[in-house]
Amino acid sequence: GMAPRRRGSGSGSPRGTAPPCCSRTRGGDPRTARAVGARRGILAWAAGKGVGAGKAKGMLPTKRATPASSAAAGLASSSSLDTPVTEERLTRDDLVQYLRDGCRPKEYWRIGTEHEKFVFRMSDKKRADADDIQIILKKLVRNFGWDAITEGDAIIGAQVNGQSVTLEPGGQLELSGAPLATLHETCAETQNHLYQIKTIAKEHNFTLVGLGFDPVTAQEDVPMMPKQRYNIMKQYMPKVGSHGPEMMFRSCTIQVNLDFESEADMVRKARTSLALQPVA
Numbered sequence: 001g002m003a004p005r006r007r008g009s010g011s012g013s014p015r016g017t018a019p020p021c022c023s024r025t026r027g028g029d030p031r032t033a034r035a036v037g038a039r040r041g042i043l044a045w046a047a048g049k050g051v052g053a054g055k056a057k058g059m060l061p062t063k064r065a066t067p068a069s070s071a072a073a074g075l076a077s078s079s080s081l082d083t084p085v086t087e088e089r090l091t092r093d094d095l096v097q098y099l100r101d102g103c104r105p106k107e108y109w110r111i112g113t114e115h116e117k118f119v120f121r122m123s124d125k126k127r128a129d130a131d132d133i134q135i136i137l138k139k140l141v142r143n144f145g146w147d148a149i150t151e152g153d154a155i156i157g158a159q160v161n162g163q164s165v166t167l168e169p170g171g172q173l174e175l176s177g178a179p180l181a182t183l184h185e186t187c188a189e190t191q192n193h194l195y196q197i198k199t200i201a202k203e204h205n206f207t208l209v210g211l212g213f214d215p216v217t218a219q220e221d222v223p224m225m226p227k228q229r230y231n232i233m234k235q236y237m238p239k240v241g242s243h244g245p246e247m248m249f250r251s252c253t254i255q256v257n258l259d260f261e262s263e264a265d266m267v268r269k270a271r272t273s274l275a276l277q278p279v280a
Contacts, residue, residue: 099266104259110179112257113186115193116172118209119201127214128206129223130154133171139200140165154226163189165197169230170222170249173197173208214250222249254280 119128119136128136137155140146149157149164157166162178175193180186194208201208214222224230230248237244256273260266 099263102259102266103261103263106261109259109261110181111177111183111186112179113175113177113190114253114255114257115175115177115190116168116252116254117197118172118211118214118252120207120209122205122207125216127217127222128171130171130226132204132206133167133173133225135204136173136197136200136206137165139203140196143200144196151227156225156227163193165193167225167227168248168252169224169227169233170214171225172252210252212252214252217250219245219249224249 119132120126121128121132134155137148137158140158141148141155144160146158146160146165148155149159149166157164159165164176166174166176168174175190177186177189177193180189197208200206224234233248234245237248258269260269
């Protein structure tokens with residue numbers, strides 16, 4: 001959960017090519033690539049927060065050895081998840097290279113938008129529960145041509161044309177936009193998404209609320225969505241802090257994912273973003 005997300009724009013490679021990190025992992029196994037990325041992301045986070053090296057290493061996910069036969073085929077068998085781990089400590093140069101791999105030429109830059117909102121029932125002014133959210137997702141699929149994302153018997157999201165609508169733990173609806181070339185395109189994408197969701201909401205007497213924090217619903221009164229990982233998160237969060245459950249169930253955000261062509265470009269965009277956040 002500490003690793004940075006760049007869902008909107010993806011890796012630092014032109015679209016349709018493998019991220020640079022994949023070519024350096026065993027047999028190109030994407031699961032190994034993701035594990036390496038997670039390790040690097042956690043160490044980068046720790047360095048930025050001033051976390052000591054010893055504590056940061058304790059946060060690292062383990063690297064698991066992949067059987068040679070599976071790696072040669074570009075696949076990892078399920079048994080590889082139970083094999084002994086190897087302890088490979090990353091260096092400062094590894095962290096620098098991880099960020100450098102994210103650089104891409106300007107012609108490949110994309111914008112990825114993430115837009116979250118609360119859903120309330122107008123009938124009793126309470127947060128929408130799992131059954132209410134199922135209605136919205138099913139209507140997206142039936143009326144607007146989205147493809148359902150399921151877990152067991154439940155629809156937990158929908159996707160179309162590189163976009164996805166997913167659920168936060170307390171039923172917050174999130175648009176994860178497609179990687180788009182211009183601000184005009186991402187604006188149109190968001191407006192189209194809001195039109196569809198508002199159309200469904202009006203039909204079923206729901207309302208959407210775009211707030212950073214729900215000020216009226218106690219955390220224990222927020223219905224939890226039927227996703228297995230949220231059960232795990234709900235048990236884990238209180239062990240590592242006092243506000244994790246509040247974040248899970250009572251917060252919403254708007255996020256943007258931006259590409260960069262160099263370290264200087266990345267720094268300039270990060271500083272601009274931080275300066276804008278208090279007034280955004």
